[in-house]
Amino acid sequence: MRVVVAGGAGFLGSHLTDLHVARGDAVVVLDDFTTGTRENVAHLASNPAVEVIAADVSAEVPVSGSVDRVYNLASPASPPAYLERPLETLAVGSEGTRRLLELADQSGARFVMASTSEIYGDPMVHPQVEDYRGNVDPIGPRSVYDEAKRFSESITMAFHTKRGTDIGIARIFNTYGPRLDAGDGRVVSNFIVQALRGEPLTVYGDGTQTRSLCFVADLVAGLAALGDADVTGPINLGNPDERTVLEIAETILALTGSSSTIEHLALPKDDPTRRCPDISRAIEQLGWRPTVQTEDGLRVTIDHFAQLLGL
Numbered sequence: 001m002r003v004v005v006a007g008g009a010g011f012l013g014s015h016l017t018d019l020h021v022a023r024g025d026a027v028v029v030l031d032d033f034t035t036g037t038r039e040n041v042a043h044l045a046s047n048p049a050v051e052v053i054a055a056d057v058s059a060e061v062p063v064s065g066s067v068d069r070v071y072n073l074a075s076p077a078s079p080p081a082y083l084e085r086p087l088e089t090l091a092v093g094s095e096g097t098r099r100l101l102e103l104a105d106q107s108g109a110r111f112v113m114a115s116t117s118e119i120y121g122d123p124m125v126h127p128q129v130e131d132y133r134g135n136v137d138p139i140g141p142r143s144v145y146d147e148a149k150r151f152s153e154s155i156t157m158a159f160h161t162k163r164g165t166d167i168g169i170a171r172i173f174n175t176y177g178p179r180l181d182a183g184d185g186r187v188v189s190n191f192i193v194q195a196l197r198g199e200p201l202t203v204y205g206d207g208t209q210t211r212s213l214c215f216v217a218d219l220v221a222g223l224a225a226l227g228d229a230d231v232t233g234p235i236n237l238g239n240p241d242e243r244t245v246l247e248i249a250e251t252i253l254a255l256t257g258s259s260s261t262i263e264h265l266a267l268p269k270d271d272p273t274r275r276c277p278d279i280s281r282a283i284e285q286l287g288w289r290p291t292v293q294t295e296d297g298l299r300v301t302i303d304h305f306a307q308l309l310g311l
């Protein structure tokens, strides 16, 4: 197969690229390197099966030749990253998605949309099932990401119904692992870096809000399974191991053996109070479920950051 991974130099995209390279596929990585990094794909630089193209897909998709599959992971994904780039986030979710759908449609390729649990907003239904329509403030700060992803689901479905484009939509829940950006502000990377440096762990609000953390290897295996399947979705991908943010902080303190304290900072506006995927559909339709225990995945991630920080 020849696979296009938009956002292929990002956290998830680079792991997905590795997965396809390991399968013997050729991969075209498209990335504008605003949040993706050269380091994430540096180990693939001399691999003839991998082509890295610097491009902003909201402006152009410079891919020629045959294409069998297109994954759309092009978007800032961390709240501080998308809040800093509201217009770019809206552009890549809308125009970027449209351009990538055109490529898939013209190539006869399958298109996999990396949507998000954020489309459920601050959910009134728990755990979140795919039929739940969400609770998003359309003009709130997080809407630039939430609504961009909601639009991307909508246009993906419109290509499917109107043009018959082969599509699959994944809704990705919080994911962590090696290559998370140490500075992008997400909970796992923040807490691990703070714990390793002996700095206070910054818990936003009282820390009773919940997240369910999925290890990156599990998540990209789910994305590839959706790519391989004849399933439209949307399909939740995540690990239903739900924990409060305070529990996540305490687990990371225990695993690192850090003597850092916990400091409470203001809760960001519209921060969802709880989040946990119902993954029945993924189990049933993809035969996929996460296999990595949270503590095991966190240990691997801690080792990665310890190495990165030279500790």
Ligand code: UDP
Binding pocket: 078, 079, 174, 185, 186, 187, 188, 190, 191, 202, 203, 204, 205, 209, 211, 245, 267, 268, 271, 272
């Ligand atoms: N969070 C926190 N401290 C941090 C970073 C995040 O308490 O240093 C909280 C944040 O308020 C949210 C959860 O951890 O409730 C997950 O945040 P993240 O930015 O990783 O992703 P989100 O699920 O909000 O997109």
